[in-house]
Amino acid sequence: MTEFIMQPWPWWFSGILIGLTVPLLFYFAGQAFGISTSLQEAGAMCAPGNLDYLKTHNWKSGIWTLVFAAGIAVGGFVAVQFLSAEPVAFLPESFHSVGGAVRLLVGGLLIGFGTRYAGGCTSGHSITGIANLNWPSLVATIFFFVGGIAVTWGLGSIIFGVAA
Amino acid sequence: MNDIAKGVAQVADEAQVSTTESEKPSNVQQDSFPSLGNLIAVLLTGVFFGIVLTKSEVVRWQRVHDMFLFKELHMYLIIGLGIAVAMIAMLILKKTHANSLGGKPIVYKPKPFHTGVIIGGMIFGAGWAITGACPGPMYAQIGGGEWFALFTLGGAIIGMYVYAFLKPKLPH
Numbered sequence: 406m407t408e409f410i411m412q413p414w415p416w417w418f419s420g421i422l423i424g425l426t427v428p429l430l431f432y433f434a435g436q437a438f439g440i441s442t443s444l445q446e447a448g449a450m451c452a453p454g455n456l457d458y459l460k461t462h463n464w465k466s467g468i469w470t471l472v473f474a475a476g477i478a479v480g481g482f483v484a485v486q487f488l489s490a491e492p493v494a495f496l497p498e499s500f501h502s503v504g505g506a507v508r509l510l511v512g513g514l515l516i517g518f519g520t521r522y523a524g525g526c527t528s529g530h531s532i533t534g535i536a537n538l539n540w541p542s543l544v545a546t547i548f549f550f551v552g553g554i555a556v557t558w559g560l561g562s563i564i565f566g567v568a569a
Numbered sequence: 570m571n572d573i574a575k576g577v578a579q580v581a582d583e584a585q586v587s588t589t590e591s592e593k594p595s596n597v598q599q600d601s602f603p604s605l606g607n608l609i610a611v612l613l614t615g616v617f618f619g620i621v622l623t624k625s626e627v628v629r630w631q632r633v634h635d636m637f638l639f640k641e642l643h644m645y646l647i648i649g650l651g652i653a654v655a656m657i658a659m660l661i662l663k664k665t666h667a668n669s670l671g672g673k674p675i676v677y678k679p680k681p682f683h684t685g686v687i688i689g690g691m692i693f694g695a696g697w698a699i700t701g702a703c704p705g706p707m708y709a710q711i712g713g714g715e716w717f718a719l720f721t722l723g724g725a726i727i728g729m730y731v732y733a734f735l736k737p738k739l740p741h
Contacts, residue, residue, distance in 0.1 A: 416642075419621060419651075420646060422621040423621055424650060429617070432670060433613075433614060434610040434614060435670070435671050435675070440708075444725055444728075459733050464600070466603060468603065469603050476611065476618070477619035478711055478712030479612075480616040480618060480621075483616065484619065484623035484713065488623075489623075493623060496715055496717055496718070497630055511699065515693065516693055516696035517729040517732070518728035518731050518732045519689045519692030520689070521689070521728070522739065524683075524685065527703040528705055530680065531652065532648070533655065536655035538656075539677075541682035548686070548691045549690050552696075553637045555691070556694070557637035
């Protein structure tokens with residue numbers, strides 16, 4: 406049992422638990438599972454400026470998205486510190502460089518812009534949306550993969566070097 | 570004297586509130602903080618999800634890369650099973666008309682279709698492939714001690730601002 410927990414979890418165990426996050430959050434907190442709204446929340450709370458997108462966002466009721474994000478970070482800490490037999494290699498070594506930082510910053514920018522324009526990410530669209538039979542979420546998910554596959558195969562040699 | 574001034578100010582405040590409220594369209598959601606109990610429930614669910622993301626290795630760049638290369642099924646199986654489990658759970662919640670612990674009905678608000686679902690979707694997918702993280706794993710990476718993921722988060726905040734700035738000009 407301990408051995409099972411301390412090793413990387415198999416897909417079926419992970420898939421069931423990720424799926425259960427949706428009803429858990431609905432039941433315990435009354436919220437639809439999604440994470441990328443936390444970015445808009447951070448902007449609306451800290452520095453909305455003169456931007457309608459941030460000024461019209463209900464940041465007080467939306468504060469739960471940042472609490473959820475903080476919880477995920479704590480979960481990452483707990484998993485690495487107490488539930489892993491071996492260190493978790495999040496990013497390949499090649500990312501720990503100036504070039505890597507630039508790639509992450511640019512990729513992050515695409516994540517922030519893309520998820521907000523699409524209205525959700527893997528959690529809000531792919532999992533919660535499709536699970537609720539919301540067809541635009543299926544379209545969004547298809548295009549998440551179109552974008553990801555295009556970059557990995559098309560620009561892979563430039564962005565990832567020999568890694569691809 | 571002071572009390573009278575306070576009283577006048579209060580009446581003026583109330584008048585202000587009532588006029589602004591009557592001007593608001595009725596569909597505007599009330600903006601108030603969730604209860605502390607609610608936020609604790611959210612935090613614990615977040616911790617649960619963060620542990621699952623990390624232990625499932627969904628947070629690893631290599632796993633995401635191998636998914637887009639079709640080298641392994643791991644990610645596809647997790648996402649697919651996650652959707653199936655969530656779908657069954659939602660069917661049960663809807664059939665039983667379950668309320669949340671806070672006593673409110675559980676309602677899914679559909680996300681609408683617009684051009685951004687396609688264009689924004691592709692752009693996000695590209696970012697996912699480059700960084701090996703989507704917004705959830707991004708936070709788990711930082712919490713797990715992968716400090717370079719702070720660049721991903723910083724980029725995402727900038728990207729969000731770019732969207733907020735360009736939103737009026739983008740097709741929706």
